[in-house]
Amino acid sequence: MTNKDSNTEEIIKDAARNVFQREGFAGARMQEIADEAGINKMMLHYYFRSKQHLFDVIFEEDYTNLMSPLAVILRNPELHVEEQVIRFVRGYHETMIEHPRLPLFLIHEFAKNPHKVLEMTQKAIPVSKKEEPAHPRLSATTFMDQIEEGKARGHYNKDVDARQLAVSMLGMCTHAFVSRISVQTAYEMTDEQYMKFLEERKEHVIDHTFRILMKPAYFEKWKKKNLKENEKTST
Amino acid sequence: MTNKDSNTEEIIKDAARNVFQREGFAGARMQEIADEAGINKMMLHYYFRSKQHLFDVIFEEDYTNLMSPLAVILRNPELHVEEQVIRFVRGYHETMIEHPRLPLFLIHEFAKNPHKVLEMTQKAIPVSKKEEPAHPRLSATTFMDQIEEGKARGHYNKDVDARQLAVSMLGMCTHAFVSRISVQTAYEMTDEQYMKFLEERKEHVIDHTFRILMKPAYFEKWKKKNLKENEKTST
C-alpha cells in the first residue's frame, strides 16, 4: 500500500472534477485528466475502472455534497418559507462561489442524461421516513404548501404562483454562475469585481424573491423585524 | 446543380442543429448528423468543410436570428424600460418555446469557448452608428441608464441595482428552459403541462420583474393603465 496515505485517489478526483466541469463529459479526455493530476493515464483506470465510472463517482459526490443539502432546505418542514429562502439563496451562493462551474456542469449533464442522473439524485436526497413519495422528486412540496398558507393569511401576494416563484428564485440564483462570462463581459468587470458582484448578489436575490412573494406592507414589516437578526445570521 | 433547389444544405443544417443542440459540440458525431439528415457523411464536408465550420455556421445563424433581436430590444433607446422588459420577456419565451434547447446550447458553448463566441456575437449585434463602443458589449447600457432615471423620478425602488435586476430577469427567463427536466420532473408535469407552464410563465416573469423594479404604488398605477393595452399587445 504505497500511496494509500498520500492519496492518489483524491488527486485523481480533483483533477477529474476540474476537467469534467470545464469540458463536460464528452469533451473531457482521460489523458488531460491524467496530465492535470500529474500521473500516468493508467492510474485512472486502476482506481476508477472507466471514464464513465470516474465521471459518475464525481458527479454523484458533487451532487450529494453540494446540491443535495440545498435541496433539503426547501423540504424542511421545520423552517418557515422566509427562512428557507434566506438559507437556500445564501447557501447556494456560498457553495457556488467556491465551485463556480458546478451549476452549468450539473445542468448540462442533467439535460444530456436525465434518466441516469435522476436515478442518481434519488439516492442523494435523504427522504424523511414519514413522507413516501410515489414519484421521484427533486424539490420542495413543503415550500409550495407554505406559500399557499401565507397567501391565505394575507401576507403574500394572492396572484403569486408558487411554482413560478420557485423557478424564478432558482433562475436568479443560477444565472449569475451559468452565464458568468456573458454577464461579466457585458458589464466589463474584472474577476475581482465579479466576485464582489456575486457576493452582493446573495442579498439582492433574497430581496427580489421577497418582493415577488410578499405584499409590500408585509415586506416592510418583515424587513424591520428581521433586519438585525439577519445581520447576525449572515456571514 | 442537382439539388440546389431541393436544398441539401438546409437539410444538413437542420440535422446538425438538432444534434449539436442535443449533444453539444464535443458530443456530436458527424455520422449522427449525416444519419439524421438521411445522407452520406461526405456531404457534410462537401457543403461545410469541417465539423468546426458547420458548427460555427449554425451557432452564428442561431445567435443572429434568435438571440440578437432580443438583445437589440434592451439597447433600443426609443423604448421605455417597461416596454423593453415586456417585449424582451415575451420575445424570449416565444422564441425559446420554438427552440427549447437553444438557451442551454448557447450558454454551454459560450462557456467553453468565450473568445471565439464573443468575437462571433460582435458581428451579430448591429451597433447603431452613433454609439461606438470602446469594448465589446452584449447588452443594454440604455436599459441601465433608464432605470437610474426611473429611480430619480420616484417610480422605481431606490435600492434596486440595475445590473442585479438585469441578471435576475435573464435568469428568470432562461431557467425554465435550461433546467427544464429538473423542473418538469419536480412538478411531475407532462410535456403538455410544461408547455402550458412556459406559456403562462411569460407574464409571470414580467410581473416578477416589475415587482422587483417598481415601487408598489407605481406598479399598481401602471397595471391599471396598461392592462387593456397589454392584452392587445400580447398574443
Add this chain to the structure above:
DNA sequence: TTAAAGTTCAACCATATGGTTGAACCAAAT
C-alpha cells in the same frame, strides 16, 4: 448529343482516444 460542372456515395485513411498489458517499483511482513 455530348461535354463540363455539380452532386452523391461506398470505401478508405490517419489520428485520437478509451482502455490494457506486462514489467518495474516499493513498502511492509516474514
Add this chain to the structure above:
DNA sequence: ATTTGGTTCAACCATATGGTTGAACTTTAA
C-alpha cells in the same frame, strides 16, 4: 534478505471518429 501484494509506468491495442478519395450519377449548357 526475501517474499508478497499493492502501486506505477511506458508501450501497446482496438475502435471510433473526422476527414478524403475516386468513381458514378445528374443536371446544365452548348
